[in-house]
Amino acid sequence: MPAFPWVDLGLVLLLILVNGAFAAAELAIVSARRARLQLLERAGVRGAATAIRLQEAQGRFLSAVQVGITLVGIGSGAFSAAVLGGPVARGLMAWGVPAGLAGPLGLALVVLVVTYLSLVAGELVPKQLALRSPERLACWTAPPMAALTRLFGPVVALLDASTAAVFALLGLKRERDAGVTEEELRTVVAEAESAGVIEEDERELITGIMRMADRRVRGVMTPRVDVDWIDADADWETLRAHLMRTPHTRLVVAEGSVDRAVGIVQARDLLAAVLAGGPVALRELMRKPPVVPDVADATAVLAALRDSDVPMAFVVDEYGHFEGVVTPSDLLAAIAGEFASDLDEGEEPAIVEREDGSLLVSGSLAADELAERLGFRLDEERDYQTVAGFVLAELEHIPATGEHFDAHGFRFEVVDMDGRKIDRLLVRRLPAD
Numbered sequence: 001m002p003a004f005p006w007v008d009l010g011l012v013l014l015l016i017l018v019n020g021a022f023a024a025a026e027l028a029i030v031s032a033r034r035a036r037l038q039l040l041e042r043a044g045v046r047g048a049a050t051a052i053r054l055q056e057a058q059g060r061f062l063s064a065v066q067v068g069i070t071l072v073g074i075g076s077g078a079f080s081a082a083v084l085g086g087p088v089a090r091g092l093m094a095w096g097v098p099a100g101l102a103g104p105l106g107l108a109l110v111v112l113v114v115t116y117l118s119l120v121a122g123e124l125v126p127k128q129l130a131l132r133s134p135e136r137l138a139c140w141t142a143p144p145m146a147a148l149t150r151l152f153g154p155v156v157a158l159l160d161a162s163t164a165a166v167f168a169l170l171g172l173k174r175e176r177d178a179g180v181t182e183e184e185l186r187t188v189v190a191e192a193e194s195a196g197v198i199e200e201d202e203r204e205l206i207t208g209i210m211r212m213a214d215r216r217v218r219g220v221m222t223p224r225v226d227v228d229w230i231d232a233d234a235d236w237e238t239l240r241a242h243l244m245r246t247p248h249t250r251l252v253v254a255e256g257s258v259d260r261a262v263g264i265v266q267a268r269d270l271l272a273a274v275l276a277g278g279p280v281a282l283r284e285l286m287r288k289p290p291v292v293p294d295v296a297d298a299t300a301v302l303a304a305l306r307d308s309d310v311p312m313a314f315v316v317d318e319y320g321h322f323e324g325v326v327t328p329s330d331l332l333a334a335i336a337g338e339f340a341s342d343l344d345e346g347e348e349p350a351i352v353e354r355e356d357g358s359l360l361v362s363g364s365l366a367a368d369e370l371a372e373r374l375g376f377r378l379d380e381e382r383d384y385q386t387v388a389g390f391v392l393a394e395l396e397h398i399p400a401t402g403e404h405f406d407a408h409g410f411r412f413e414v415v416d417m418d419g420r421k422i423d424r425l426l427v428r429r430l431p432a433d
Helices: 006-031 034-042 048-056 058-094 099-132 134-151 153-170 182-194 200-213 236-245 267-276 300-307 328-336 367-374 387-395
Strands: 229-231 250-254 261-266 291-293 313-316 322-326 351-353 359-362 404-407 410-418 421-429
Touching: 006 048, 006 058, 006 099, 006 134, 034 048, 034 134, 048 058, 048 134, 058 099, 058 134, 058 153, 099 134, 134 153, 182 200, 200 328, 200 367, 229 236, 236 267, 261 267, 291 300, 300 313, 300 328, 367 387, 387 404, 387 410, 387 421
Parallel strands: 229 250, 291 313
Antiparallel strands: 250 261, 313 322, 351 359, 359 421, 404 410, 410 421
16 A cells, blocks of 8 residues: 655645745734834834835735735645545545545545645634734735745736726725724723723823813813903902902903903912012003914914913904913813812812712813713714703703703703803713613
8 A cells, every 4th residue: 555645745734834824924914003013113123114015015915915825725725636635535445435435535535624724724823823913923024025026026916907907997995094093092092901001090191182182272261251350450459359369370351341351460470569569550460371262272272371471371262252261270171180179169070970870060061071971972063062062052942950851871951050051960871772
């Protein structure tokens, strides 16, 4: 009985492993993150620059890999059937299988086993290994894959042109959208927290920065009705009494009404004038703050505050009317939440969770902060910034105390009105259907 062709079997297994190498290289280079490859390139890791070039010419690279996989697959299939089918059939006949049945059965067994090994060792295992560390594997495999692309140049060019033609007929673009959306970034940050890469506090700060970056200035400012101001022509006794009761170190100076704000005065400048023994003239001590439109991005205000003589800016609407002020403290509160020291005496936090799980919410709370807390999305084209604005957008009228509506799986009930201002709401989760 002829000896079993172990050398031929080894060659078949080698072809399967080559197929696995192609599969691993393909998935690693395609799924590797460009930013990480650029970091590896700057660190001098060999192959990182080549991997980036292959990603940029992804159509040619995929065509070259597919040519290699196809040739290896055809070769392993045909070779295994030719050299292993006969020995397996003879073995089956030695075990008593009829000669007429042994040939087809032997060939079927060879095809079945080779297919199984190709799936496991030639596809599944290499691809899962590639997903474990795609950037490192991409660096290792990129140079031989680039050489393969050059070797199969004419065939690769034909396949790439054919693929481009099919995309053109379908009216599609071949280039993928490599941009990262905000939701994807939030998901990455949440996954990093779950994996222990970052702490919960770090995740909250990152999401807070992203939340602030999406807001307009009017969403972080102190509104006009809450601005602490003093008349520009106030006498010393009025000024002294105001300074004794205010918790702020900077006051808005206005002419008769807060709507006619003209400047900012700092408490330390007033104190310096008093200690110097001279007259206290607000118009001489006040400083001109920067003026920003209420539709400007909140992050854009940082530069204006940083370059200003006084870290406070006036916010105006499209008609030039005074709407409020914005300070570095307002921007920090938008990121990290309100500080207890910034709350007026007796004032409750913006969100209070009750024993039954419901929430007491301030109408002045940023709407996106409440949406993030409750887990629903707001309309990106909304023209309101606060929870009170959200209520008005839903009801389309000034509500009365006790009025409620259902939205996003929650019931929002107005529990306190301050004149026409929505002061407090009670938010309860609706029972599941």
